[in-house]
Amino acid sequence: MDQADINQKVETIKAIRQKYIAELLRLKKKQNEIIKDFIKALETKKIDQLRQKLNIQ
Amino acid sequence: MPAELTNPQEQEMKINTPESMGAELELSSSEDLEKFGETAAQDIDDKANEALNGGQKSFENANRSIGLSESETEIVAQETGAEAQLESVQEEIARLSNETKKEITAAAGTKNQEALEQPKSLGVENQKTFDEIMHGYKNLVDGIDARLKDSETTPEEKKTLVRQKKDHQDKVREIQTAHPEFAMAGIKEQQQVKVQELIARIPDESARKNFNELFQNIPEVIGLKYMKILEGILGNKDEVAVRTTVRGLLFELSRIDAVSRQGLEQIDYNLEITEEVEYLGFAKNSKDLNYEPNQKLKSPIELDIPIARKGEPYVYEAKSYPRMQYGSLASQRNQLLKYQSAVEQGIVEGATVEIKGRIDPDFLKWATGTNIADAGRIPDVEIIYTFELPSGTEHRFVLKRSRKNNGLDFQNEGRANTPEATLRSIKDSKLEQYEELMRKFGSEEEALSKLDEDRKIINGIQKSVLDRSIIDIITGVNIENPPSELQPYLENPMTIKSADLFDQYESLKRESVYKKLLAKREIINVDNKRSANSEFASRDYVEKSMREYQDYLKQNPEMAKIKKAYILDSEEDVLAAIEKTMAAIEKVKSFESERKQQEDALDSQDREKRSKMGYSGLDEGVALDIEHIIIDAIHDVNKKKGKTGRSYENPERFKNVEMLGQYLSDQDRRYLEIAIYDPLSEKTERNIDVNETHIKRTSVELLKENIKRAEERVQQTIARFAELNQKPDKTAEELDEIKFLSARLRAKEMQGRNIEKLKQRIEALKSEKVEQVKAEKDNAKKKIIASEYDDQIVQSTDGLASLYKEVLGGEKEWDKMAKRISEKIDQNMIKFIYAVKSDGEIVVGEEIIRGDVSGRAAHSELAQGRNVYGAGELAFTKDKNGQWTLSEINNGSGHYRPSALTLRFVKNLIQSKGIDVSTVELRDTLLRGALIPDLTMLEE
Numbered sequence: 001m002d003q004a005d006i007n008q009k010v011e012t013i014k015a016i017r018q019k020y021i022a023e024l025l026r027l028k029k030k031q032n033e034i035i036k037d038f039i040k041a042l043e044t045k046k047i048d049q050l051r052q053k054l055n056i057q
Numbered sequence: 058m059p060a061e062l063t064n065p066q067e068q069e070m071k072i073n074t075p076e077s078m079g080a081e082l083e084l085s086s087s088e089d090l091e092k093f094g095e096t097a098a099q100d101i102d103d104k105a106n107e108a109l110n111g112g113q114k115s116f117e118n119a120n121r122s123i124g125l126s127e128s129e130t131e132i133v134a135q136e137t138g139a140e141a142q143l144e145s146v147q148e149e150i151a152r153l154s155n156e157t158k159k160e161i162t163a164a165a166g167t168k169n170q171e172a173l174e175q176p177k178s179l180g181v182e183n184q185k186t187f188d189e190i191m192h193g194y195k196n197l198v199d200g201i202d203a204r205l206k207d208s209e210t211t212p213e214e215k216k217t218l219v220r221q222k223k224d225h226q227d228k229v230r231e232i233q234t235a236h237p238e239f240a241m242a243g244i245k246e247q248q249q250v251k252v253q254e255l256i257a258r259i260p261d262e263s264a265r266k267n268f269n270e271l272f273q274n275i276p277e278v279i280g281l282k283y284m285k286i287l288e289g290i291l292g293n294k295d296e297v298a299v300r301t302t303v304r305g306l307l308f309e310l311s312r313i314d315a316v317s318r319q320g321l322e323q324i325d326y327n328l329e330i331t332e333e334v335e336y337l338g339f340a341k342n343s344k345d346l347n348y349e350p351n352q353k354l355k356s357p358i359e360l361d362i363p364i365a366r367k368g369e370p371y372v373y374e375a376k377s378y379p380r381m382q383y384g385s386l387a388s389q390r391n392q393l394l395k396y397q398s399a400v401e402q403g404i405v406e407g408a409t410v411e412i413k414g415r416i417d418p419d420f421l422k423w424a425t426g427t428n429i430a431d432a433g434r435i436p437d438v439e440i441i442y443t444f445e446l447p448s449g450t451e452h453r454f455v456l457k458r459s460r461k462n463n464g465l466d467f468q469n470e471g472r473a474n475t476p477e478a479t480l481r482s483i484k485d486s487k488l489e490q491y492e493e494l495m496r497k498f499g500s501e502e503e504a505l506s507k508l509d510e511d512r513k514i515i516n517g518i519q520k521s522v523l524d525r526s527i528i529d530i531i532t533g534v535n536i537e538n539p540p541s542e543l544q545p546y547l548e549n550p551m552t553i554k555s556a557d558l559f560d561q562y563e564s565l566k567r568e569s570v571y572k573k574l575l576a577k578r579e580i581i582n583v584d585n586k587r588s589a590n591s592e593f594a595s596r597d598y599v600e601k602s603m604r605e606y607q608d609y610l611k612q613n614p615e616m617a618k619i620k621k622a623y624i625l626d627s628e629e630d631v632l633a634a635i636e637k638t639m640a641a642i643e644k645v646k647s648f649e650s651e652r653k654q655q656e657d658a659l660d661s662q663d664r665e666k667r668s669k670m671g672y673s674g675l676d677e678g679v680a681l682d683i684e685h686i687i688i689d690a691i692h693d694v695n696k697k698k699g700k701t702g703r704s705y706e707n708p709e710r711f712k713n714v715e716m717l718g719q720y721l722s723d724q725d726r727r728y729l730e731i732a733i734y735d736p737l738s739e740k741t742e743r744n745i746d747v748n749e750t751h752i753k754r755t756s757v758e759l760l761k762e763n764i765k766r767a768e769e770r771v772q773q774t775i776a777r778f779a780e781l782n783q784k785p786d787k788t789a790e791e792l793d794e795i796k797f798l799s800a801r802l803r804a805k806e807m808q809g810r811n812i813e814k815l816k817q818r819i820e821a822l823k824s825e826k827v828e829q830v831k832a833e834k835d836n837a838k839k840k841i842i843a844s845e846y847d848d849q850i851v852q853s854t855d856g857l858a859s860l861y862k863e864v865l866g867g868e869k870e871w872d873k874m875a876k877r878i879s880e881k882i883d884q885n886m887i888k889f890i891y892a893v894k895s896d897g898e899i900v901v902g903e904e905i906i907r908g909d910v911s912g913r914a915a916h917s918e919l920a921q922g923r924n925v926y927g928a929g930e931l932a933f934t935k936d937k938n939g940q941w942t943l944s945e946i947n948n949g950s951g952h953y954r955p956s957a958l959t960l961r962f963v964k965n966l967i968q969s970k971g972i973d974v975s976t977v978e979l980r981d982t983l984l985r986g987a988l989i990p991d992l993t994m995l996e997e
């Protein structure tokens with residue numbers, strides 16, 4: 001394996017890594033969206049509960 | 058937004074931050090490239106984990122600042138689908154990362170590519186994720202548990218919580234099943250630490266050991282459950298309670314172990330019953346259970362030991378009740394009613410409860426019914442009882458069958474026909490158990506005597522199961538002469554607080570039960586209790602016994618090996634055997650009732666004759682038990698092609714005793730058998746059914762072998778002498794040995810010449826023999842010459858042996874190594890079995906006895922299954938003058954088991970038929986405990 005080959009491979013690996021990071025970022029965003037929605041749902045539920053409590057009292 | 062939630066912008070920045078990833082690095086070799094690849098792959102892993110863990114944490118922490126309860130959080134997570142969505146994204150991240158890693162490794166051409174593809178190296182990271190997920194669920198469940206215990210939680214909430222808990226647990230199980238490799242590893246790690254801690258806290262040592270062993274054998278996933286239970290038990294302050302509950306847990310574990318070891322049933326931990334079962338039960342806490350259950354109840358079934366039959370659940374419960382009586386509480390009976398109902402509704406395939414310890418007698422009557430035709434209240438639930446035998450091993454038997462005959466498939470392992478064989482089998486296959494026996498009883502001899510007691514007790518169990526007395530025996534506790542410290546607790550052992558006292562109570566209780574079971578084993582038939590004329594002569598009883606016996610053979614495979622002739626292969630055969638039994642019972646019954654009428658009406662001559670001859674038993678004689686009619690029928694159904702089975706028909710195929718004089722006149726039954734003992738291996742070899750020539754040849758061979766051994770011993774003496782002489786410091790013992798050895802060597806010096814001379818003479822005789830035989834033309838003469846030489850050779854060899862005897866130090870030393878014929882049976886005997894019929898006729902059938910080979914009809918065939926006034930064996934021996942004389946009359950009939958009191962009557966009756974009885978011996982074969990020739994289903 002000569003130097004050119006090695007350099008070529010290093011570039012390939014870097015490219016794979018870049019692609020991966022982009023993909024991962026996308027998925028992380030998706031994950032965060034899910035969590036954000038979840039938190040929203042939890043908050044809604046909490047508010048509902050409080051509202052019910054106030055109504056009853 | 059909670060602080061913990063990671064900012065996506067931040068994460069993006071992190072990913073794009075230049076890192077020491079080799080961008081500026083100048084790589085110059087393929088090794089470097091490989092390293093670079095590895096670092097890159099590792100980097101991917103790190104990033105993936107960061108993303109996965111970060112996401113998981115944020116998700117778990119989402120509720121922190123909001124403050125909903127955990128169960129509410131869980132509901133929202135499920136209802137909005139957030140949980141499922143998160144899971145799917147996480148899966149996508151994991152997949153993407155793995156694939157990228159593979160791509161990188163491929164590109165770097167690293168040699169580790171293969172390793173990376175293996176789950177192991179990926180596993181370390183996935184394991185973390187897995188463990189975290191498990192941990193998360195555990196927290197959720199713990200939270201629910203805390204709220205369930207909370208007194209402020211309303212019943213309505215509790216219901217929801219229980220459902221949620223179950224959902225969590227299902228989820229956990231699902232994930233564990235999907236990733237067994239992580240499940241094992243994770244649990245194993247936790248277990249190793251915790252289990253050892255917990256086990257060390259078990260107070261009683263043997264239980265500690267057992268627990269450890271059994272625990273290793275169950276799947277790790279299930280181990281967790283038992284660990285929790287153990288933890289709970291050990292927290293109890295009542296030491297007896299700890300001891301008994303640990304035993305209960307051990308019992309359940311040992312059942313799981315047995316099922317998986319025997320492989321007769323399938324355990325499936327994924328099995329679950331989703332529907333709740335509706336049934337009629339007893340009102341909660343009702344004390345009086347003597348009413349028809351009438352409460353509408355509904356509850357789920359928890360499978361303790363989840364057995365699958367064709368994928369469908371089969372309930373199997375193990376109950377250990379050393380103190381309390383099982384079945385006395387409404388809740389316990391309700392559980393069984395629930396199972397009964399579940400079977401009826403087709404929710405489960407069947408149900409078995411295995412009990413060890415005390416049982417409420419009323420419960421058993423309730424469960425099994427009180428007469429033969431009554432199926433009891435839970436006809437489809439099988440009850441197995443585990444009985445602890447004197448040797449400490451267990452015997453399991455069916456106390457109550459299920460109506461569909463589809464009970465648990467199990468075996469009593471390693472229990473053979475004789476104690477010796479049992480011990481051998483334990484030694485061969487379960488060394489640990491063998492060692493335990495040795496520890497407990499000190500010697501093989503003592504262990505054998507315990508195993509023999511086991512055998513008798515198992516026999517007693519079988520009999521008590523047949524006549525239903527087993528229930529009273531195992532439920533009634535009747536400790537005779539209890540020590541004073543136990544007195545106050547006999548009525549209610551629940552109140553015993555000291556563990557030692559409780560052990561004492563248990564052991565006394567066992568002794569009392571053993572005593573009753575041993576009494577059951579009494580083999581003399583005195584009351585004709587189960588004859589063809591008794592209440593047992595019903596189809597129900599016959600069928601029940603037939604099936605029980607077949608199950609017994611299945612459950613005791615060692616026993617089945619020697620009772621092959623009694624194993625029915627198909628349901629068709631079972632039905633045929635039942636038919637045959639019923640037909641035979643009918644015939645015997647009608648004959649006997651007619652005979653009784655006649656004997657009662659006329660002042661019977663037969664009866665008068667009998668009493669004149671000294672008969673003192675029951676007027677009706679000795680009747681055949683139904684069990685024996687059953688086994689005769691089974692035997693007949695199983696008859697092999699070309700062989701006759703057992704039949705009560707064609708009695709003309711037998712002789713009567715009057716014919717024997719004529720028959721014996723031209724018979725010869727000389728039988729020779731020798732036993733050869735080898736002191737080196739301490740083994741005895743039997744040569745059965747041999748002749749004089751064989752014995753002569755064997756003696757010569759032994760002589761040769763012994764001379765060879767003697768020579769070896771002389772060589773050893775020389776070597777040992779030299780060895781000891783060289784030793785600088787000699788002990789007193791060694792000095793004695795030297796003295797002995799030098800005396801041997803001196804004797805060798807003295808006899809050396811004579812030995813050589815004799816050896817030469819033997820060689821000379823041998824070659825002379827060959828020459829002389831060669832020279833002779835006549836074959837008959839050849840033989841004579843050869844035999845003359847042989848005699849001389851044997852004589853000289855004998856001389857050689859006595860010289861060696863002297864050299865070795867006399868008879869005693871010689872016997873230490875010489876093989877010899879230790880026993881010689883030389884008899885000319887002929888045996889018949891006999892049965893005395895009601896009219897005084899004595900029917901006989903010849904017994905073939907040649908070593909291990911024996912064969913004959915059964916006593917029941919001689920008497921056509923009818924009552925007899927005596928049965929057993931007659932032995933005739935040929936004296937020196939070639940005359941046959943009657944030498945023994947015994948009562949050896951396993952079928953009829955007549956008392957020895959009949960023997961005198963039989964003797965008189967035989968004499969009246971013109972047979973000389975002046976030298977006869979009467980022997981009680983049955984009570985002497987000698988081998989009973991016809992083993993039956995009741996005798997081992």
